[in-house]
Amino acid sequence: MQKLDINGKVHQVDVDPDTPLLWVLRDVLDMTGTKFGCGAALCGACTVHLDGVATRSCTLPVTAAVGRRITTIEGVGATRAGRAVQAAWIAEDVPQCGYCQSGQIMAATALLAKNPKPSDADIDGAMSGNLCRCGIYSRIRAAVHRAAEHGGESA
Amino acid sequence: MSAPLDASRRGFLKAAAGVSGGLVLGLTLPSAARRSWAAAPMAPDAINAFVKVDRSGTVTLVMHKSEMGQGVYTGLVQLLAEELEADLEHVRVETAPVAAVYNHPQFPLQFTGGSMSISSSWTGLRQAGAAARTMLVQAAARRWNVPVEECRAERSVVHGPGGRHAGFGELADDAAALPAPDPKSLRLKAPQEFTLIGKPIKRVEVREKVDGSGRFGLDVRLPGMLRAVLARPPTLGCSLKSMKQPAALAVRGVVGVIELDAGVAVVAQNTHAARKGRDALAVEWQAPAGAPFDTEALRAQYRSLAEQESQVVARNDGDVRTALADSAARRLEALYELPYLAHAPMEPLNCVADWRADRLDVYTGTQMQSPDRAAAAEVAGLPPEKVFIHTMLLGGGFGRRANPGADFVREAVELSRKLGKPVQVVWTREDDLHGGWYRPQWTNRLRAALGADGKPAGWYHTVVGQSIMTGTLMQGMVQKGIDPVSVEGAADLPYAVPNLRVDLHTTTAPVKVLWWRSVGHSNTAFAVESFIDECAAAAGTDPLDYRRSLLTDKHPRHRAVLEMLAQKSGWGTPLPAGRARGLALHESFGSVVGEVAEVSMENGLPRVHRVVAVIDCGIAVNPQMIAAQLESAVNYGLSAALYGEITFANGRAQQSNFDGYPVLRIHEAPVVEAHVVPSAADPSGVGEPGLPPIAPAVANAIFALTRQRVRRLPMIRAGRFSVA
Numbered sequence A: 001m002q003k004l005d006i007n008g009k010v011h012q013v014d015v016d017p018d019t020p021l022l023w024v025l026r027d028v029l030d031m032t033g034t035k036f037g038c039g040a041a042l043c044g045a046c047t048v049h050l051d052g053v054a055t056r057s058c059t060l061p062v063t064a065a066v067g068r069r070i071t072t073i074e075g076v077g078a079t080r081a082g083r084a085v086q087a088a089w090i091a092e093d094v095p096q097c098g099y100c101q102s103g104q105i106m107a108a109t110a111l112l113a114k115n116p117k118p119s120d121a122d123i124d125g126a127m128s129g130n131l132c133r134c135g136i137y138s139r140i141r142a143a144v145h146r147a148a149e150h151g152g153e154s155a
Numbered sequence B: 001m002s003a004p005l006d007a008s009r010r011g012f013l014k015a016a017a018g019v020s021g022g023l024v025l026g027l028t029l030p031s032a033a034r035r036s037w038a039a040a041p042m043a044p045d046a047i048n049a050f051v052k053v054d055r056s057g058t059v060t061l062v063m064h065k066s067e068m069g070q071g072v073y074t075g076l077v078q079l080l081a082e083e084l085e086a087d088l089e090h091v092r093v094e095t096a097p098v099a100a101v102y103n104h105p106q107f108p109l110q111f112t113g114g115s116m117s118i119s120s121s122w123t124g125l126r127q128a129g130a131a132a133r134t135m136l137v138q139a140a141a142r143r144w145n146v147p148v149e150e151c152r153a154e155r156s157v158v159h160g161p162g163g164r165h166a167g168f169g170e171l172a173d174d175a176a177a178l179p180a181p182d183p184k185s186l187r188l189k190a191p192q193e194f195t196l197i198g199k200p201i202k203r204v205e206v207r208e209k210v211d212g213s214g215r216f217g218l219d220v221r222l223p224g225m226l227r228a229v230l231a232r233p234p235t236l237g238c239s240l241k242s243m244k245q246p247a248a249l250a251v252r253g254v255v256g257v258i259e260l261d262a263g264v265a266v267v268a269q270n271t272h273a274a275r276k277g278r279d280a281l282a283v284e285w286q287a288p289a290g291a292p293f294d295t296e297a298l299r300a301q302y303r304s305l306a307e308q309e310s311q312v313v314a315r316n317d318g319d320v321r322t323a324l325a326d327s328a329a330r331r332l333e334a335l336y337e338l339p340y341l342a343h344a345p346m347e348p349l350n351c352v353a354d355w356r357a358d359r360l361d362v363y364t365g366t367q368m369q370s371p372d373r374a375a376a377a378e379v380a381g382l383p384p385e386k387v388f389i390h391t392m393l394l395g396g397g398f399g400r401r402a403n404p405g406a407d408f409v410r411e412a413v414e415l416s417r418k419l420g421k422p423v424q425v426v427w428t429r430e431d432d433l434h435g436g437w438y439r440p441q442w443t444n445r446l447r448a449a450l451g452a453d454g455k456p457a458g459w460y461h462t463v464v465g466q467s468i469m470t471g472t473l474m475q476g477m478v479q480k481g482i483d484p485v486s487v488e489g490a491a492d493l494p495y496a497v498p499n500l501r502v503d504l505h506t507t508t509a510p511v512k513v514l515w516w517r518s519v520g521h522s523n524t525a526f527a528v529e530s531f532i533d534e535c536a537a538a539a540g541t542d543p544l545d546y547r548r549s550l551l552t553d554k555h556p557r558h559r560a561v562l563e564m565l566a567q568k569s570g571w572g573t574p575l576p577a578g579r580a581r582g583l584a585l586h587e588s589f590g591s592v593v594g595e596v597a598e599v600s601m602e603n604g605l606p607r608v609h610r611v612v613a614v615i616d617c618g619i620a621v622n623p624q625m626i627a628a629q630l631e632s633a634v635n636y637g638l639s640a641a642l643y644g645e646i647t648f649a650n651g652r653a654q655q656s657n658f659d660g661y662p663v664l665r666i667h668e669a670p671v672v673e674a675h676v677v678p679s680a681a682d683p684s685g686v687g688e689p690g691l692p693p694i695a696p697a698v699a700n701a702i703f704a705l706t707r708q709r710v711r712r713l714p715m716i717r718a719g720r721f722s723v724a
Helices: A021-028 A080-091 A101-114 A120-127 A137-150 B072-084 B117-144 B168-176 B271-280 B295-306 B320-325 B369-380 B407-419 B429-434 B521-539 B543-550 B556-569 B623-642 B694-706
Strands: A002-006 A009-013 A047-050 A053-056 A069-071 B014-017 B023-026 B049-053 B059-063 B091-095 B152-154 B157-159 B165-167 B226-231 B239-244 B254-260 B263-268 B282-286 B313-317 B330-338 B350-355 B360-364 B387-391 B423-426 B442-450 B456-466 B499-507 B579-588 B591-602 B605-616 B671-676
Touching: A002 A021, A021 B271, A047 A101, A053 A101, A080 A101, A080 A137, A101 A120, A101 A137, A120 A137, A137 B623, B023 B117, B023 B168, B049 B117, B049 B168, B059 B072, B072 B091, B072 B117, B117 B152, B117 B157, B117 B168, B157 B168, B165 B168, B226 B271, B226 B407, B239 B254, B239 B263, B254 B271, B254 B407, B263 B271, B263 B407, B271 B423, B295 B330, B295 B442, B295 B456, B295 B499, B320 B442, B320 B456, B320 B499, B330 B521, B350 B407, B360 B369, B360 B407, B369 B387, B369 B407, B407 B423, B442 B521, B456 B521, B521 B543, B521 B579, B521 B623, B521 B694, B543 B556, B543 B579, B556 B579, B556 B591, B556 B605, B556 B671, B579 B694, B591 B694, B605 B623, B605 B694, B623 B671, B623 B694
Parallel strands: A002 A069, B059 B091, B226 B423, B360 B387, B456 B499, B605 B671
Antiparallel strands: A002 A009, A047 A053, A047 A069, B014 B023, B023 B049, B049 B059, B152 B157, B157 B165, B226 B263, B239 B282, B254 B263, B313 B499, B330 B442, B350 B360, B350 B423, B442 B456, B579 B591, B591 B605
């Protein structure tokens, strides 16, 4: 049995210790907002927060998440930075197919929580591991800046 | 459902009361071959519905197109709501089931592709909106006993004389009792009357895409649903020789190992266990006889074929042989080579099948519902009307989810039938990149003879590559040995050349091929727009002026795009040191796009800073979506131009994940400035036309910067460039 703190709620799961957190979220807890893209920490679609730090859940064994504070896309809107990012994403009409968005938003939120006024280079540094096949990068950049400007207020 | 719905052949709209009240409007096509929409009676069970107005006033557009990021939900809602005078806040989208009524007007298929969703719905959905509005207004006029001319609809409310008003919901039942108007009696708005069309309406499904609640195929969860990952043939053409199950079955959570046509399925309680079980499965494969497939060998074969004249001729104007033999002419020749490409949508392929003895439900993100249903029915041993395809959001399509062969649906149905349980088949990224159905590898030979004026007197283009349509249900489009997509963008060269020949060598190879965003244009635009640039350089003429001089009055749209592009890009104005511009212009899917790329070299590798893109796509239904699609097409095309290739050695694809198949990242993405040529013409394609020009625009900029021509993609193949 593993005890997981996800979005402020404790979940008990019983899976093999090597099971990546991604599949615990998706297949055991049916929290499907966190996406599977590559299974090798190469695309960022599975990004969650572990104690506030953007982390690839597809290669993170569930045991490594025990005792940590896990935040997913389903819970990120409860944070000030998360709310600002989601509002900015809507204002800039960022998503296209939408599949990579959970990971992008988690990465952007972790960035803003740490660095409230990121430069373009900061954004590149924090977001270059999150791939998007629809090519919405310039809107992501604009939305991160917008979220930074508006803080937790409605963007 | 296949019975003709329209007895009159003239076509008309018919309304019926909805199952739970309200107005339900059907709309169908009397003839699949007819170009324009007409409307026909619908069955009263709402299966053929396009538009529903319920008693709460909610308008539902039954969505017959798949949303894969291109914004089709938003665009089609705009078409309907424009004429219906519906408040967008009260319009929702519901995905359509499979029915002939949802087929494309020109093809007997329910599918999303070819950048045709807006153009093929343009008249029909506006008519449906106008018909529903007319009936709601009539219902109000009757209720108030006033002339219908004194009533009008606005934002989901009908207003009458004396301040009378009633919401669409209050009128829906009465409207349903009225006869539907003849579409010919409906006057559709002129462009200057539009209030929604032409506006940058935000994506209707944006919220569910930022809070994690949107349901993609991979997010489907059914009670008792198992997961499966397949051990698939690792090399082309190999077959299962033997397998040992025990190690796989010993993995916790694995419940079974089942042999399928496509490979060996490891079925488990969760995806991780299925994947682990697959890795533990001891499978031996039997390699096919003969030399293993190799893309370098294929390339050599293509180069050799490209030297040979083909008797399969797509275009033959004048006498190209004589023109090219003119010893007084400046003669040019070049070979352009392009690799196989995977679509690599962010959401790996997947499908849920829930087989029962008397029905089958399939949940997946698909672009091809009707071929999927036919295939699923065949595999399930059920009649098609017992098969229900539930279209989920697509985590990218780009053509990969439009497989007439229904590969990812068939295997899931086969597995569910064998298990007797609902099951989700998940493709790993490696499965996705190794799984075939690639954009074809292509070689083009271009030859030109320039006259004394520097203009091409002769132009000869030979295309070498596999046919996508041959052997599919689109086989009928292959005429006289010419698959139209193999020569699209080449046979319709817009430049005035008196002696012009385009011929085709259609090859066979063991690799399965499929449409990849912009299809044949992704090849021909690179060849044609690079070569015209070579001609301009040989003629000593500015590349933009050169193109302008070759566009006659027959191509006013090309000319207008070029002029706007010259202006918006600042063509000819100074750039920072170490930067150069390149240009390309191409028509595809009914739209003309010109792009100027600004490129520099960083450590000898091209860096694209800015792309100015100009499109003529007729009436711009949603300028925001058009800009987004141009940005998207540029970045998708740039990933391929710079990095993308699937190569084979010893029958095995060499790229397995995003490390070997790199995709453009945020720090590499250019600023894309999108501009739309004002137009009152009916809308044409948007999702794909932005892609073809980007590779040649960048290649031409690299030439301007380095005097080196890039004639083979991806560009990283060329090694490091040095600035001239």
